[in-house]
Amino acid sequence: MIFTVAIDGPAAAGKGTISRAVAERFGFAHLDTGALYRAVGVKGGDPVAAARGLTPADLARDDLRTLEAGQAASKVAVIPEVRQALLDFQRDFARRAGGAVLDGRDIGTVICPEAEVKLFVTASPEVRAHRRWLEVGGDAAQVLAEVKERDARDMTRADAPLKPAADAVVIDTSRLSIEEAIAAACAVVSERLCK
Ligand code: CDP
Ligand code: CDP
Numbered sequence: 001m002i003f004t005v006a007i008d009g010p011a012a013a014g015k016g017t018i019s020r021a022v023a024e025r026f027g028f029a030h031l032d033t034g035a036l037y038r039a040v041g042v043k044g045g046d047p048v049a050a051a052r053g054l055t056p057a058d059l060a061r062d063d064l065r066t067l068e069a070g071q072a073a074s075k076v077a078v079i080p081e082v083r084q085a086l087l088d089f090q091r092d093f094a095r096r097a098g099g100a101v102l103d104g105r106d107i108g109t110v111i112c113p114e115a116e117v118k119l120f121v122t123a124s125p126e127v128r129a130h131r132r133w134l135e136v137g138g139d140a141a142q143v144l145a146e147v148k149e150r151d152a153r154d155m156t157r158a159d160a161p162l163k164p165a166a167d168a169v170v171i172d173t174s175r176l177s178i179e180e181a182i183a184a185a186c187a188v189v190s191e192r193l194c195k
Helices: 015-026 033-043 047-052 067-076 080-094 107-111 125-136 140-156 178-194
Strands: 004-008 029-032 100-104 117-122 169-172
Touching: 004 015, 004 107, 015 029, 015 100, 015 117, 015 178, 029 033, 029 080, 033 047, 033 067, 033 080, 033 100, 047 067, 047 080, 067 140, 080 100, 080 107, 100 107, 107 117, 117 178, 125 140, 169 178
Parallel strands: 004 100, 004 117, 029 100, 117 169
Antiparallel strands: none
């Protein structure tokens, strides 16, 4: 069975949490596409060469989830040649047998416009910054500023900007518990699988 669930949205909206739960529930494979951009961002040197030569070892680094890696990722993510270098890997993953969940910024719009399910997971910047601050600590005002800066860069870039696909189901998790957000996403997937 080929079945793709595309989950897009801004930083710390809950994409990863929901993606992992959906993948587990339905037995699908999961790809966190943000990790690809984070790995390119922290590798240094020429980002296009880094994207073309990305290896599994680059994705296994323990420094990928830092605020700095997030900023570095969004800077290399504006480069069209970087996005192009990562495209085929993501498309092949999405159409693998047995179903796949991919989360990122452009899965429903660019990587997999034909995805069977498209979710746009969002929340207010304040809620998202608070969640990220709980994870990484430090200066809360700075975490909020960095979340807003990254959102702005992701939404205004010319190539594959962050926006909901026209046919995406929007899930605002601002006032949802993790369990409620997962249930909302699973309900959309179940409905589509039953069709
Ligand atoms: O992948 P993304 O950056 O969109 O977000 P995440 O890593 O799934 O979630 C960011 C943080 O928010 C995690 O610590 C989640 O446990 C938390 N979260 C939450 O508190 N409430 C939700 N409804 C969803 C996520
Ligand atoms: O987990 P969080 O939402 O904070 O970030 P992420 O999903 O790991 O993505 C890090 C950065 O990579 C984003 O801010 C985007 O600039 C970029 N990205 C992208 O451009 N396209 C994707 N499909 C995934 C991530």
